[in-house]
Amino acid sequence: MTKIIDKPTNVTAKSKKKKPLFLSWLQLRKERVRLLVAIAGISFADVLMFLQMGFRGALFSSAVELHHRINGEIVILSSRYRSLISLDRFTDRRLYQAAGISGVQSVSPIYLNFIQWRNPYNKEIWDIYAIGINPEHQVLNIQGVVENRQKLREPDTILFNSGSRNEFGAITKNFKAGESIVTEIDERQFQVRGLFQLSPTFGINAYLVTSDINFLRMVRSRQGGLIDIGLFTWRMDA
Numbered sequence: 001m002t003k004i005i006d007k008p009t010n011v012t013a014k015s016k017k018k019k020p021l022f023l024s025w026l027q028l029r030k031e032r033v034r035l036l037v038a039i040a041g042i043s044f045a046d047v048l049m050f051l052q053m054g055f056r057g058a059l060f061s062s063a064v065e066l067h068h069r070i071n072g073e074i075v076i077l078s079s080r081y082r083s084l085i086s087l088d089r090f091t092d093r094r095l096y097q098a099a100g101i102s103g104v105q106s107v108s109p110i111y112l113n114f115i116q117w118r119n120p121y122n123k124e125i126w127d128i129y130a131i132g133i134n135p136e137h138q139v140l141n142i143q144g145v146v147e148n149r150q151k152l153r154e155p156d157t158i159l160f161n162s163g164s165r166n167e168f169g170a171i172t173k174n175f176k177a178g179e180s181i182v183t184e185i186d187e188r189q190f191q192v193r194g195l196f197q198l199s200p201t202f203g204i205n206a207y208l209v210t211s212d213i214n215f216l217r218m219v220r221s222r223q224g225g226l227i228d229i230g231l232f233t234w235r236m237d238a
Contacts, residue, residue: 063201071141072231085203087112089226103234108137110229111215113222118184119169126167129204132215139231144196145209151193152211162195164206185218
């Protein structure tokens with residue numbers, strides 16, 4: 001007498017479900033070199049994508065960092081303004097006319113211009129972006145400028161950007177070490193009295209901040225009465 005044993009149906013079904021995945025894994029193991037090359041190619045493409053995203057983020061964030069640090073409720077610009085490196089100036093009479101509006105607490109001009117910075121160590125000349133402000137008003141919310149802006153009342157004084165590129169000299173390192181740093185700007189001697197942090201952009205490699213009076217001294221070709229940015233602050237009860 002023959003005994004017939006039926007196979008469980010669930011085992012067959014389970015093996016059928018695993019079969020496609022098992023075949024795929026066998027195909028990958030068979031060509032191990034091709035598998036490694038494929039993984040390396042995909043990983044390299046991912047690294048390039050993330051690198052481009054990082055460059056894109058750095059470009060946008062650094063390009064508007066100075067704008068975000070400006071302290072004012074209303075900002076006046078020329079109608080032909082394009083960017084920080086493509087400015088069009090306007091007369092400061094517009095600024096002081098608007099100061100007569102009820103509720104305005106203060107008005108402040110900002111001067112912007114590329115100037116020639118002489119590296120105090122190797123005497124090389126580089127273009128640096130100068131920002132001229134009224135030290136009596138807190139125009140810029142930048143760490144280092146807020147604490148040191150009163151020092152800009154003194155003639156021929158500047159604040160240097162600690163994030164500047166190396167070709168401008170080891171200013172940050174030597175200033176923190178206690179060295180007195182004096183450099184030449186447009187054939188005039190200026191002393192570094194403090195440091196601040198502002199990221200360079202693709203068009204600006206370094207910044208300096210000085211008073212509006214010192215700015216006009218270092219940019220002697222600048223016509224008086226023309227400003228780049230006008231700022232308004234309002235009274236709290238307005």
